[in-house]
Amino acid sequence: MADYDVVLFGATGFTGALTAEYLARSAPSGCRWALAGRNPGKLDALRTRLAGIDDRLGELPLLTADVTDAGSLRAVAAASKVVITTVGPYLEYGEPLVAACAAEGTDYVDLTGEAEFVDRMYLAHHAKAAETGARLVHCCGFDSIPHDLGVRYTVQLLPEGVPLRVDGYVRAGAMPSGGTLLTAMTAMSRLPQTARAARDRAAAEGGIPGRTVRTPAGTPHRSPGGQWAVPLPTIDPQVVGHSARSCERYGPDFRYRHFAAFSHLPSVAAGALGLGALFTAAQLPPARRALSRRLAPGQGPSAERRARSWFSVCFEGTGGGEHVRTEVSGGDPGYDETAKMLGESALCLAFDPLPETAGQVTTATAMGDALTTRLSRAGMTFRTL
Numbered sequence: 001m002a003d004y005d006v007v008l009f010g011a012t013g014f015t016g017a018l019t020a021e022y023l024a025r026s027a028p029s030g031c032r033w034a035l036a037g038r039n040p041g042k043l044d045a046l047r048t049r050l051a052g053i054d055d056r057l058g059e060l061p062l063l064t065a066d067v068t069d070a071g072s073l074r075a076v077a078a079a080s081k082v083v084i085t086t087v088g089p090y091l092e093y094g095e096p097l098v099a100a101c102a103a104e105g106t107d108y109v110d111l112t113g114e115a116e117f118v119d120r121m122y123l124a125h126h127a128k129a130a131e132t133g134a135r136l137v138h139c140c141g142f143d144s145i146p147h148d149l150g151v152r153y154t155v156q157l158l159p160e161g162v163p164l165r166v167d168g169y170v171r172a173g174a175m176p177s178g179g180t181l182l183t184a185m186t187a188m189s190r191l192p193q194t195a196r197a198a199r200d201r202a203a204a205e206g207g208i209p210g211r212t213v214r215t216p217a218g219t220p221h222r223s224p225g226g227q228w229a230v231p232l233p234t235i236d237p238q239v240v241g242h243s244a245r246s247c248e249r250y251g252p253d254f255r256y257r258h259f260a261a262f263s264h265l266p267s268v269a270a271g272a273l274g275l276g277a278l279f280t281a282a283q284l285p286p287a288r289r290a291l292s293r294r295l296a297p298g299q300g301p302s303a304e305r306r307a308r309s310w311f312s313v314c315f316e317g318t319g320g321g322e323h324v325r326t327e328v329s330g331g332d333p334g335y336d337e338t339a340k341m342l343g344e345s346a347l348c349l350a351f352d353p354l355p356e357t358a359g360q361v362t363t364a365t366a367m368g369d370a371l372t373t374r375l376s377r378a379g380m381t382f383r384t385l
Helices: 014-026 040-051 055-059 070-079 095-104 115-132 145-155 178-188 191-205 236-246 265-282 285-294 303-307 336-351 368-377
Strands: 004-009 033-037 062-064 080-085 107-110 135-137 164-173 212-214 228-231 253-262 310-319 322-330 381-384
Touching: 004 014, 004 070, 004 336, 014 033, 014 040, 014 336, 033 040, 040 055, 040 062, 062 070, 070 080, 070 095, 080 095, 080 336, 095 107, 095 115, 095 135, 107 336, 115 135, 115 191, 115 236, 135 336, 145 164, 145 236, 145 253, 145 310, 145 322, 145 368, 145 381, 178 191, 212 236, 236 253, 336 368, 368 381
Parallel strands: 004 033, 004 080, 033 062, 080 107, 107 135, 164 253, 212 253
Antiparallel strands: 164 310, 228 253, 310 322, 322 381
């Protein structure tokens, strides 16, 4: 039996600390959990903060582990049922912990939005995790839970056994996190490597007998809600596609497209200019380093600013002559809701009765209704419009 139900690795970073605070408030009383990181002093200071939420946490176990020390990561994985990691960029720091969890049969969750990392981890560690029973669940934050579970929620309202079409429209009023900024720039600087990893994974997975799953980019248009919609090049469609591959309920021919939605055309132009500037900077190492320093991982907005932040993802689903419109919405996407989603994902894996899965799996495949229920109870909204 594992010593801990959940271990949070990288707990002293900005999002890691928010996740620790969420667990301090929301973990069930019988949950055995611990903090892990490379700096014992910072871990102790965080534990003192958590004791202000619940004085019983003054004795919370602290584990010293570092991404450069494979043995320490293996020990953390061996001691826990589920390991959460907020240590990114994941392409640089993530693989040793994935490898440790796959080897030990320990469930793993992260908040990466790095498509290349997810594909490379599938190629390197999916088979071992499937053998040991580990569930490796990437993208357990705003990338990509609202979209993955939102599409699943929408599909369940449509007829079975027919071609299905779902479009997602994302709106948000929030500051991007430092980690998100660095992730975007890293991906933009590694387009050939990302494409190669995707091709290698597709070749390893092969086709789906008798079924088709597509996630095309789409084109700019006016959404059914009257907003300006432009393709959103995030990891989310990739995650939705993998969920659809794993579940026949998505139909014999499934297509998902992913868009950013804007109320005003000038906002579209401003967004395009900003994305173009970020892409240009990503190709120039000095510019990339300068931007990274301005909003580095580990930094984030105040609690007051986060309290004013929000997100909404609307889904338009059609199939079998029927049409449904759904919405997933919540508060601050990059920090508070991401901490909530990450924490609830780990608790779901640790405590809930779930389908038998192993290897690299998505949130919809591994947790589905159980995680949707948890997040609904925690304040996120899943509804039919």
